[in-house]
Amino acid sequence: MTTTSNPPPSSGSATAPAPDEKTQATIALGWLHTAKFLTTAPELHFLPPLEVPEIAFVGRSNAGKSTCINTLTQQKQLAYASKKPGRTQHINLFSLGKQGITDAILTDLPGYGYAAVPKHDKIRWQQVMANYLVTRKNLTGIVLLCDPRHGLTELDEILLDVIRPRVQEGLKFLIVLTKADKLTRSEAAKVLSITKLQAGGGEVMLFSATKRKGVDDVAKLLWKWTHPQTTTPAPDAAT
Ligand SMILES: Nc1nc2c(ncn2[C@@H]2O[C@H](COP(=O)(O)OP(=O)(O)O)[C@@H](O)[C@H]2O)c(=O)[nH]1
Numbered sequence: 001m002t003t004t005s006n007p008p009p010s011s012g013s014a015t016a017p018a019p020d021e022k023t024q025a026t027i028a029l030g031w032l033h034t035a036k037f038l039t040t041a042p043e044l045h046f047l048p049p050l051e052v053p054e055i056a057f058v059g060r061s062n063a064g065k066s067t068c069i070n071t072l073t074q075q076k077q078l079a080y081a082s083k084k085p086g087r088t089q090h091i092n093l094f095s096l097g098k099q100g101i102t103d104a105i106l107t108d109l110p111g112y113g114y115a116a117v118p119k120h121d122k123i124r125w126q127q128v129m130a131n132y133l134v135t136r137k138n139l140t141g142i143v144l145l146c147d148p149r150h151g152l153t154e155l156d157e158i159l160l161d162v163i164r165p166r167v168q169e170g171l172k173f174l175i176v177l178t179k180a181d182k183l184t185r186s187e188a189a190k191v192l193s194i195t196k197l198q199a200g201g202g203e204v205m206l207f208s209a210t211k212r213k214g215v216d217d218v219a220k221l222l223w224k225w226t227h228p229q230t231t232t233p234a235p236d237a238a239t
């Protein structure tokens, strides 16, 4: 017989989201929709020092980063802003906040691993990115986009090594497995559990822009990262 020392947290259904979560997703998506192009810079030292929390999006070229940012912000011109000639190898910042009051920054870092890029540009870029990820003071969280059909690649692993000390110090970290619509249910479950083992203290979520899978969950997490004081405490699931 089992003991009764662990009462269930609630009597509601385990699968249906609580109404409260739906409201939280609406708030988070409304907030993400306020994203506006702020500035662009070729290197960290050209970026303005900022006080508000900053979330960086990183990933290999073609991982689905632009599509993910467009989906989360419900705007097409944002990723377009990062595609303008001269900005593709830049750090692009977007401001977020209701009523014109910036309360967070979303950073789009150029995709890496694109084969046609000359080697010396690749090395330069890796240094810019590592410098940004290691020293940007207001950096609060990192979202690593990964196409689950390829899994984490060598360059993703290098990035994980670079940020590991900061994650251990409390930097938030999320791996978004994109294009989940391309996977069968069992493939999705498998890659999710494998990636969780590799995520080193970070979270992992499945995402599909076409099927709108994971959109609410990623939005809520980004909101939570940047508004810790306004987040209602969740039932204790921490280890
Ligand atoms: N099926 C599917 N294709 C996607 C999804 N997200 C991105 N893609 C496709 O993947 C390719 C690369 O996406 P993009 O956002 O440009 O990747 P980026 O280089 O990381 O910015 C494009 O052809 C997208 O249409 C998704 O959720 N589902």
Ligand SMILES: [Mg+2]
Residues within 6 Å of the ligand: 062, 065, 066, 067, 079, 111
């Ligand atoms: Mg892109």
